[in-house]
Amino acid sequence: MAACLTLTWALFSLLFLLLPLAKSQQGGGGGLYFPGFKYAAANISLAGIAKIQPANGLLELTNHTSRLLGHAFYSSPLRLKTSPNGSALSFSTCFVFSIVPEYAKLGGHGLAFALSPSPNPAALPSQYLGLLNSSDMGNFSNHLFAVEFDTVQDFEFGDINDNHIGIDINSLASNKSTAAAYYADDGSGKVDLNLKSGKPNFAWIDYDSRSTVVNVTVSPNSTKPSKPILSYKVDLTPILDEYMYVGFSASTGLLASSHYVLGWSFAIGGGGSRALDLSSLPLLPGPKKNHRSALAIGLSVSAVFVLILAIATVFYLVRKMRNADPIEDWELDIGPHRFSYRELKRATNGFKGKELLGAGGFGQVYRGTLVNSGAEIAVKRISHESKQGLREFVSEISTIGRLRHRNIVQLLGWCRRRGDLLLVYEFMPNGSLDKFLFDGDLKKTPTLSWPQRFHIIKGVASGLLYLHEGYEQVVIHRDVKASNVLLDAEMNGRLGDFGLARLYDHGSNPSTTRVVGTLGYLAPELSRTGKADALSDVYAFGAFLLETVCGRRPIEPKAPAEELVLMDWAWERYREGRVLDVVDSKMEGQFDEREVLMVLKLGLLCSNSKPHQRPSMRLVMRYLDGEAEVPESARAQEALEAERGRIEFEDFINSFASSSFEKMGSSDPSFVMPVSANSPPSFPYGYAGHTR
Ligand SMILES: *[C@@H]1O[C@H](CO)[C@@H](O)[C@H](O)[C@H]1NC(C)=O
Ligand SMILES: *[C@@H]1O[C@H](CO)[C@@H](O)[C@H](O)[C@H]1NC(C)=O
Ligand SMILES: *[C@@H]1O[C@H](CO)[C@@H](O)[C@H](O)[C@H]1NC(C)=O
Numbered sequence: 001m002a003a004c005l006t007l008t009w010a011l012f013s014l015l016f017l018l019l020p021l022a023k024s025q026q027g028g029g030g031g032l033y034f035p036g037f038k039y040a041a042a043n044i045s046l047a048g049i050a051k052i053q054p055a056n057g058l059l060e061l062t063n064h065t066s067r068l069l070g071h072a073f074y075s076s077p078l079r080l081k082t083s084p085n086g087s088a089l090s091f092s093t094c095f096v097f098s099i100v101p102e103y104a105k106l107g108g109h110g111l112a113f114a115l116s117p118s119p120n121p122a123a124l125p126s127q128y129l130g131l132l133n134s135s136d137m138g139n140f141s142n143h144l145f146a147v148e149f150d151t152v153q154d155f156e157f158g159d160i161n162d163n164h165i166g167i168d169i170n171s172l173a174s175n176k177s178t179a180a181a182y183y184a185d186d187g188s189g190k191v192d193l194n195l196k197s198g199k200p201n202f203a204w205i206d207y208d209s210r211s212t213v214v215n216v217t218v219s220p221n222s223t224k225p226s227k228p229i230l231s232y233k234v235d236l237t238p239i240l241d242e243y244m245y246v247g248f249s250a251s252t253g254l255l256a257s258s259h260y261v262l263g264w265s266f267a268i269g270g271g272g273s274r275a276l277d278l279s280s281l282p283l284l285p286g287p288k289k290n291h292r293s294a295l296a297i298g299l300s301v302s303a304v305f306v307l308i309l310a311i312a313t314v315f316y317l318v319r320k321m322r323n324a325d326p327i328e329d330w331e332l333d334i335g336p337h338r339f340s341y342r343e344l345k346r347a348t349n350g351f352k353g354k355e356l357l358g359a360g361g362f363g364q365v366y367r368g369t370l371v372n373s374g375a376e377i378a379v380k381r382i383s384h385e386s387k388q389g390l391r392e393f394v395s396e397i398s399t400i401g402r403l404r405h406r407n408i409v410q411l412l413g414w415c416r417r418r419g420d421l422l423l424v425y426e427f428m429p430n431g432s433l434d435k436f437l438f439d440g441d442l443k444k445t446p447t448l449s450w451p452q453r454f455h456i457i458k459g460v461a462s463g464l465l466y467l468h469e470g471y472e473q474v475v476i477h478r479d480v481k482a483s484n485v486l487l488d489a490e491m492n493g494r495l496g497d498f499g500l501a502r503l504y505d506h507g508s509n510p511s512t513t514r515v516v517g518t519l520g521y522l523a524p525e526l527s528r529t530g531k532a533d534a535l536s537d538v539y540a541f542g543a544f545l546l547e548t549v550c551g552r553r554p555i556e557p558k559a560p561a562e563e564l565v566l567m568d569w570a571w572e573r574y575r576e577g578r579v580l581d582v583v584d585s586k587m588e589g590q591f592d593e594r595e596v597l598m599v600l601k602l603g604l605l606c607s608n609s610k611p612h613q614r615p616s617m618r619l620v621m622r623y624l625d626g627e628a629e630v631p632e633s634a635r636a637q638e639a640l641e642a643e644r645g646r647i648e649f650e651d652f653i654n655s656f657a658s659s660s661f662e663k664m665g666s667s668d669p670s671f672v673m674p675v676s677a678n679s680p681p682s683f684p685y686g687y688a689g690h691t692r
């Protein structure tokens, strides 16, 4: 073994001596030329997590760490105008980049070539690509010109898809964008280019000051197609400063990609930039595509062998440790546990249909028993084709793995196998609350008594309060409803399915780009702003209170017209002083009238269409504990307004009911609605229907 290592080391040293010494140098016409960045440390100013890999000179802008950015600009500003008041000069650039996503097919977020007044702009990661922040977006004083290679579709900026190229001026809402592709000169027309393939891509950006046109061209190889994929007429004179920093910026979001630049050339004037040759550029890490020599092959084979041996040893040790020990409490404290696929396969009897507990929009839930500890678990298997599912998965691990509360379904761990994502939860023997509330079959699911319901309600309230205030970050559930409330052996209500939860820090603005939730529980402001916050959870909690007391769904198309929308029906009866009419008849009048009245009033209060008139979960908890009195006539004023919108609203519900009710309800109860500035989906008063 020792001899082998020595030999490997000797071969490595030899290889470095033999390697052609690539050097940065000024190109023809005073341009920049970096065939790799190995000797460019003095010429490139790096910021964020950007680094030049010392071994091979690969410029790494970001790695697989979430929500970070990397900047790499040429260290001195370049003169792009002849004088402060002169017009912008022509320029050309060529570079080779590669985007290696953490999860195949899911990018995060993208890379941009930029002309910027600063080599390290005060910018945000994620959708801002490290170029701008939320306060300077679109400001003419930014003096920013960028070409983005974006692999995430941000509705906020009107992105066309998750694989596009765009020209950005002072903003990340592109002035012009196109799906990534190139026009092949061999006559095969337009060919799609996958930016996230992990392979090197060539890009050219040319600005001509006479015609004032920016052209962007991409290709999978060094042959520049003669027709650009993006051509945009813009005079850069008012946009650029006399001196500009030239370089690259990249960022990661919830999902991350490694963004690399392999080589770069840049030239001012009409002469064009120097061509780059892939064979003289650094290699990308990971599976090697082209080898410099047979020596390198031999080397990588022995390196791979050593690596495999090391991995196998580590793997063996880890497995041994894991097999010996059930999950310990301290392990849970570190974060969610990573299970092996075999362990879960054995636990669920190979994901047999017999063990299937249910199927949701994103995948199936199986029951299982861990072989080592005998602990019962529920395994949610997320179907791999659903991108949304994967996003959900990642957010679930980082969020709920660390949440701990007796009214929350604990995430024990996770596992990923190829495209399959598996989440392991505590097993909830009594299943979900909606079965008890809405199922007609009394033998399978006995009617819940009022004390049981009240106990569940208090539990869910306390779980939601924990999410909103008890954790270091505000966690928005986004999908509070009876079918996401699970019942443990003691019939405690526990909130589950945090797949849609997103974290945001206390105090900062929740920014989201789409409405996630279930129709019938969506707060009205969500359809306008798309911003979920604690108060939109309170709205859904209000709908949950009403459905728990009344034993029916928020919107029931089979009900008579006046009872269609539970909330309105309850309010109507409340005004008439007959609110107990709406109480679930299955309870046969066996309930504490004072408590039921209080919960109904609270339900109406929480589902106020004006967010600021809803109570916080802390206040809700005080009402439920009887420490404070729920105020009367919560919706009196609003009811008058609602009256005005009634006709409009019923038209909407009717048309919706006839077309999409059935489809929506049975297959996928969750609903994702993109929000864009141009077409805000408007639901009158936010009562959008959902049923099963
Ligand atoms: C890089 O920096 C060195 C040292 O500052 C300088 O001599 C050299 O000209 C620079 N090269 C380029 C291409 O700017
Ligand atoms: C990414 O880079 C940062 C800074 O260099 C480092 O702290 C982090 O561990 C890296 N992450 C990964 C996944 O390599
Ligand atoms: C540039 O224009 C500004 C106002 O437009 C003027 O005040 C300034 O003198 C000009 N500078 C030069 C060098 O021409």
Ligand SMILES: *[C@@H]1O[C@H](CO)[C@@H](O)[C@H](O)[C@H]1NC(C)=O
Binding pocket: 121, 122, 123, 132, 133, 134, 135, 136
């Ligand atoms: C946003 O960017 C501008 C311009 O770079 C900067 O002045 C400002 O401080 C930044 N704001 C934040 C909140 O980072």
Ligand SMILES: *[C@@H]1O[C@H](CO)[C@@H](O)[C@H](O)[C@H]1NC(C)=O
Binding pocket: 135, 139, 140, 141
């Ligand atoms: C644009 O930025 C400048 C300087 O940072 C600032 O004074 C101005 O108020 C900003 N304009 C807008 C519309 O935000």
Ligand SMILES: *[C@@H]1O[C@H](CO)[C@@H](O)[C@H](O)[C@H]1NC(C)=O
Binding pocket: 169, 171, 173, 174, 175, 234
């Ligand atoms: C496009 O570019 C111009 C500057 O030429 C800018 O004022 C405008 O706001 C940009 N944005 C869009 C979306 O067109």
Ligand SMILES: *[C@@H]1O[C@H](CO)[C@@H](O)[C@H](O)[C@H]1NC(C)=O
Binding pocket: 206, 207, 208, 213, 214, 215, 227, 228, 231
């Ligand atoms: C941009 O592309 C067009 C063809 O689409 C071409 O006529 C023009 O010369 C190109 N301009 C530059 C600066 O490359």
Ligand SMILES: *[C@@H]1O[C@H](CO)[C@@H](O)[C@H](O)[C@H]1NC(C)=O
Binding pocket: 184, 185, 186, 220, 221, 222, 223
């Ligand atoms: C580059 O790709 C184009 C289109 O796929 C192809 O026609 C051309 O032959 C390739 N050139 C080289 C040098 O591989």
